[in-house]
Amino acid sequence: MAKRSQRIVLKFGTGILSTEKGIGLSRSQIARLVREVGALVRAGHECVIVSSGAVAAGLDTLGLATKPKELAAKQACAAVGQSQLMHAYASAFAKQGISVAQLLLTHQDLDSRVRHLNARNTLTHLLSRGHVVPIINENDSVAVEELNFGDNDRLSAEVAILLKADLLIILTSVDGLQDAAGKVVPLVRDFTEVASLVRSDKGHTSTGGMVTKLQAAQLAVKAGIPVNIASGRKAGLVYQIVAGKRVGTYFPAK
Ligand SMILES: Nc1ncnc2c1ncn2[C@@H]1O[C@H](COP(=O)(O)OP(=O)(O)O)[C@@H](O)[C@H]1O
Numbered sequence: 001m002a003k004r005s006q007r008i009v010l011k012f013g014t015g016i017l018s019t020e021k022g023i024g025l026s027r028s029q030i031a032r033l034v035r036e037v038g039a040l041v042r043a044g045h046e047c048v049i050v051s052s053g054a055v056a057a058g059l060d061t062l063g064l065a066t067k068p069k070e071l072a073a074k075q076a077c078a079a080v081g082q083s084q085l086m087h088a089y090a091s092a093f094a095k096q097g098i099s100v101a102q103l104l105l106t107h108q109d110l111d112s113r114v115r116h117l118n119a120r121n122t123l124t125h126l127l128s129r130g131h132v133v134p135i136i137n138e139n140d141s142v143a144v145e146e147l148n149f150g151d152n153d154r155l156s157a158e159v160a161i162l163l164k165a166d167l168l169i170i171l172t173s174v175d176g177l178q179d180a181a182g183k184v185v186p187l188v189r190d191f192t193e194v195a196s197l198v199r200s201d202k203g204h205t206s207t208g209g210m211v212t213k214l215q216a217a218q219l220a221v222k223a224g225i226p227v228n229i230a231s232g233r234k235a236g237l238v239y240q241i242v243a244g245k246r247v248g249t250y251f252p253a254k
């Protein structure tokens with residue numbers, strides 16, 4: 001663990017919060033991820049989570065076997081699932097003696113100077129308490145970018161920039177950006193060199209795939225924030241990343 005206290009934004013994708021089939025939440029996965037974030041908070045780091053998973057959670061409750069194509073149906077799933085998602089986080093973090101705070105944002109909120117400042121003030125105040133982890137998702141019932149394009153990746157970069165974070169960790173269902181042979185690319189300095197590696201496939205209920213992750217990484221590194229894309233299904237990686245170990249794909253800040 002690096003000695004210095006860091007401000008860290010962690011993005012959790014649908015693929016690591018849901019069951020293998022992408023229907024309903026995986027409580028065991030959430031519990032493990034929360035334990036890892038709890039360890040960082042106890043070590044003095046400031047952690048903010050940008051979490052997907054509302055649609056996957058809602059699918060289960062609404063009795064749907066696959067993610068609907070229609071936007072209003074996806075929004076309905078998100079509205080049902082968001083409270084379940086927060087309930088899962090709140091009960092898992094309570095076991096760590098940590099409280100959670102929910103922020104539902106849109107990209108427009110972060111584009112507007114007044115709202116941007118309000119969001120930053122709220123987040124910095126929450127972080128100053130020392131035992132609160134803010135959990136952010138897009139406000140899916142009023143914003144459509146996320147549900148259509150998977151912009152929780154971009155939202156995580158925007159939040160990292162808003163908070164002048166020291167590090168953005170994007171945890172997903174693969175070990176990192178893979179090359180054509182399926183091997184993880186450990187270090188990316190030049191985005192143009194790896195653009196051709198991005199395929200169109202993604203998880204059952206996921207939205208963005210690798211394309212939005214690379215866009216988010218590019219946005220953050222341009223703003224001086226290093227990014228790590230790694231597996232959220234393997235235990236202990238968060239701790240190793242924060243300690244400076246090479247795990248997954250690392251994008252150094254410009
Ligand atoms: N070059 C690549 N390396 C790794 N994964 C890739 C690549 N190209 C496309 N993908 C896809 O991106 C997926 C991860 O994104 P996604 O399913 O949206 O996850 P999340 O739910 O975490 O946002 C992988 O499971 C894989 O299907």
Ligand SMILES: N[C@@H](CCC(=O)OP(=O)(O)O)C(=O)O
Pocket residue numbers: 012013014015051052053054055056078137138140146147149150151152153205206207208209
């Ligand atoms: N806001 C949506 C997530 C949309 C999204 O970006 O999904 P993902 O590609 O899994 O990060 C939800 O909570 O289901």
